[in-house]
Amino acid sequence: MSSIPIFQENTEVVANRSIGPDLYWLDVHAPQIARTALPGQFVHLVVSDLSRDHRPAWMRHTPLLRRPFSVAERNEKEGTVGLIYRVVGGGTEILTERQTGARIDMLGPLGRPFEPITPGCPVVMAAGGVGVAAFFFLAHEAVYRNGANPLDIRVVFGAATAGLLGGEEKFRAMGIPVDLATDDGSRGHHGFVTVLLERLFRETPNRYRFVYVCGPTPMMRRCQTISQEADVPGQVSLEGIMPCGVGVCMACVVPCRPPDHPDVAPRYERVCHAGPVFDIREVAL
Ligand SMILES: Cc1cc2nc3c(=O)[nH]c(=O)nc-3n(C[C@H](O)[C@H](O)[C@H](O)COP(=O)(O)OP(=O)(O)OC[C@H]3O[C@@H](n4cnc5c(N)ncnc54)[C@H](O)[C@@H]3O)c2cc1C
Ligand code: FES
Structure with missing residues (x-):
């Protein structure tokens, strides 16, 4: 995992627009995450909105767990972070209702980033x-x-x-x-x-x-x-199920083997902590 600090920001939705069937682009104002995120890292969102939720009280904390999304874009000057998400279930469905000005609790940047691209190396x-x-x-x-x-x-x-x-x-x-x-x-x-x-x-x-x-x-x-x-x-x-996102719950583990020793017994790594980015040869998919 990277040693970059993790922030919890009460972000403001700048735009949340449909870009395809059940496909959305979400821009939020999250200056600390925008300043520090690296490609391959993700953010963890609280998608339920207790303040503006008109559902019965017993449903308002649903879904209880945060939802992870990769950082797709950042604008350090504007302090914004862009995400692209596909509606696949209850959490992403609720996310489509967050209009400009709405607040979203966001944790990030999380996880290990990609190796940067070296100029001259295709x-x-x-x-x-x-x-x-x-x-x-x-x-x-x-x-x-x-x-x-x-x-x-x-x-x-x-x-x-x-x-x-x-x-x-x-x-x-x-x-x-x-x-x-x-x-x-x-x-x-x-x-x-x-x-x-x-x-x-x-x-x-x-x-x-x-x-x-x-x-x-x-x-x-x-x-x-x-x-x-x-x-x-x-x-x-990897994009596995990720309840805590910070290495605590152990629900996101995947079997990995050292790239040069594919025959040894696998060790289990937390996708949110050791990943989500792994060497293509080490993770057993
Ligand atoms: C590190 C990481 C980065 C991700 N980045 C993106 C992203 O940039 N854009 C995006 O659209 N999604 C991304 N995902 C997946 C996204 O987190 C899930 O689609 C989302 O949490 C689903 O929430 P939900 O409440 O709508 O669906 P749920 O109600 O939780 O699930 C609905 C259905 O989707 C399946 N599902 C849930 N989560 C996942 C998952 N992680 N992978 C595969 N199937 C799943 C469930 O098994 C179920 O069948 C990422 C996941 C991880 C771990
Ligand atoms: S999601 Fe909890 S340990 Fe990875």
């Missing part, structure tokens, strides 16, 4: 669905802060359907090439994003030196195999 980012969130931040820091050439970054981004490829234009605006895939063929390659990654490594062998992966577990598992076969090191960012 990398691929492989994203599935909202797994793309942290890559907006990673790419932005690389291009605008570290001086990386956008053409040395390649994004392969897949989703179930075209409407769920929200935000992909942000990469293009930075000058980063993006290859898209959809399960239903409504945009880009008709099929899984993993096919694009495999093709990239096959058609341009030895070009890419590192791969960053985030998405559904089966997709990440396949990316592990592809990167191993292409001999490209990398990192995966």
Whole structure:
């Protein structure tokens, strides 16, 4: 885990807008988190709103637990943090109701960040669905802060359907090439994003030196195999269930093995504490 301090901020919603079917972009004013967050880190939100909640009293603390989301963007000058979220259940449904001016209790930045992109070292980012969130931040820091050439970054981004490829234009605006895939063929390659990654490594062998992966577990598992076969090191960012988010409850553990010793018995690591970013070779998905 990073040694960066963790803040608890009573943030104010700047904007919370739909960018696709059940897909939202949320901007909040959270100056301390905006100043300190690194790509790959996440924030933990209280989504219930006790002050403005019209539900019966017994329901107002539901959901009780915070919900984790990757930092997708930060603006240090404005003190804002951007998140992208997909509505999958009760907590994210309630989040859609938080309008401009509403307050959201936010803890962060949490977890271990990605290895930063070294200028001159071409990398691929492989994203599935909202797994793309942290890559907006990673790419932005690389291009605008570290001086990386956008053409040395390649994004392969897949989703179930075209409407769920929200935000992909942000990469293009930075000058980063993006290859898209959809399960239903409504945009880009008709099929899984993993096919694009495999093709990239096959058609341009030895070009890419590192791969960053985030998405559904089966997709990440396949990316592990592809990167191993292409001999490209990398990192995966996991999105497990995360009740406390700060290493206390032990509910988020995953089995890990040292990359160079795949045969030893696994040790269990807390995703919120040792991750969510892991070496692509060490985590057993
Ligand atoms: C480090 C981290 C970063 C994340 N970043 C993002 C992000 O940037 N954008 C985003 O949309 N989501 C992200 N998630 C997932 C997000 O936290 C969950 O989708 C959210 O907590 C669901 O809350 P809910 O109350 O709406 O759903 P719940 O009612 O809690 O669950 C609804 C359904 O979704 C499933 N589910 C819940 N949480 C997860 C999860 N973490 N992974 C897979 N399935 C889950 C449940 O099993 C259930 O089937 C992240 C998770 C982690 C751990
Ligand atoms: S979520 Fe509690 S230990 Fe990780």
